[in-house]
Amino acid sequence: MTAYVMESDAEARRLVAQAQANPVLEHLRTTGLSEGHVALDVGCGPGVITEVMATQVGPKGSVVGLDFNAQRLTEARARCAYLGNCRFLDADLRASGLPDAAFDYVWSQFVFEYLPQPEPALAELLRVTRSGGRVVVSDVDGVGMFNWPCPPLVQEGFPKLVGAMTTATGFDIHVGRKMYSLFRRAGLVDVRVHLAPLWVVAGKADARLVEDWDIRLRTLEPVAAPFFGGVEAYRAFSRAYMDLLCDPEALKYSVLLVTEGRKP
Numbered sequence: 001m002t003a004y005v006m007e008s009d010a011e012a013r014r015l016v017a018q019a020q021a022n023p024v025l026e027h028l029r030t031t032g033l034s035e036g037h038v039a040l041d042v043g044c045g046p047g048v049i050t051e052v053m054a055t056q057v058g059p060k061g062s063v064v065g066l067d068f069n070a071q072r073l074t075e076a077r078a079r080c081a082y083l084g085n086c087r088f089l090d091a092d093l094r095a096s097g098l099p100d101a102a103f104d105y106v107w108s109q110f111v112f113e114y115l116p117q118p119e120p121a122l123a124e125l126l127r128v129t130r131s132g133g134r135v136v137v138s139d140v141d142g143v144g145m146f147n148w149p150c151p152p153l154v155q156e157g158f159p160k161l162v163g164a165m166t167t168a169t170g171f172d173i174h175v176g177r178k179m180y181s182l183f184r185r186a187g188l189v190d191v192r193v194h195l196a197p198l199w200v201v202a203g204k205a206d207a208r209l210v211e212d213w214d215i216r217l218r219t220l221e222p223v224a225a226p227f228f229g230g231v232e233a234y235r236a237f238s239r240a241y242m243d244l245l246c247d248p249e250a251l252k253y254s255v256l257l258v259t260e261g262r263k264p
């Protein structure tokens with residue numbers, strides 16, 4: 001099993017705050033999640049989106065949340081315990097063990113970026129989707145890269161951070177833009193892509209985004225520091241990035257690409 005590079009004691013807190021900061025219900029509705037659907041949340045984490053999905057499909061529908069992290073699943077089960085129409089599955093999304101053609105709607109957010117090989121994962125999502133059902137992948141493209149004015153320490157350091165993650169874990173910071181082509185090659189039809197802001201910070205970032213990046217940068221230190229020539233150089237980069245987030249004169253933004261397709 002491939003480890004999840006962002007794992008830490010603070011990861012559940014970061015994921016809950018991140019999911020709650022974004023209009024996920026809008027993305028789910030736009031891409032066709034409806035009342036009565038049998039739906040799957042792939043890489044569900046602490047279950048914030050699973051909860052929204054279960055509410056959207058209502059008592060006539062149901063949702064399965066899938067993750068390979070037992071702690072995340074415990075949190076997700078607790079969060080959704082009051083709902084009678086969802087359950088959780090401890091499985092690797094690349095070999096879920098779920099039956100063929102079982103779901104009307106299959107969703108995955110912020111998971112494909114961590115997969116060294118997206119094709120087998122997408123094939124598994126297709127396998128469990130019924131004919132006429134929808135597959136939806138919501139993911140980043142260049143997360144954290146779009147900032148101006150941008151100090152040289154960040155400008156030069158960010159590619160090192162991305163290089164470290166790519167080399168060490170197969171992370172793909174541009175996976176969002178690649179999903180359209182991957183969907184087409186996988187045989188999905190009516191493929192559409194929705195572009196949404198992940199954050200737009202004109203000036204000082206709010207406490208949620210500051211904590212999010214603080215957790216990210218601390219968690220990645222063991223992986224990234226060697227690519228900076230040592231811990232001190234990495235910490236200097238991290239401080240510069242955090243300063244940039246709080247710079248009232250700088251614009252920071254990131255985008256989300258939500259790709260949807262129909263299984264023929």
Ligand SMILES: C[S@@+](CC[C@H](N)C(=O)[O-])C[C@H]1O[C@@H](n2cnc3c(N)ncnc32)[C@H](O)[C@@H]1O
Binds near residue numbers: 004019049069091111
């Ligand atoms: C960044 S979190 C996203 C959580 C949730 N989708 C959200 O948007 O809030 C990624 C999740 O995917 C899970 N994950 C990563 N690779 C996985 C795999 N191969 N199989 C199952 N779960 C995986 C991790 O354990 C983690 O909970």
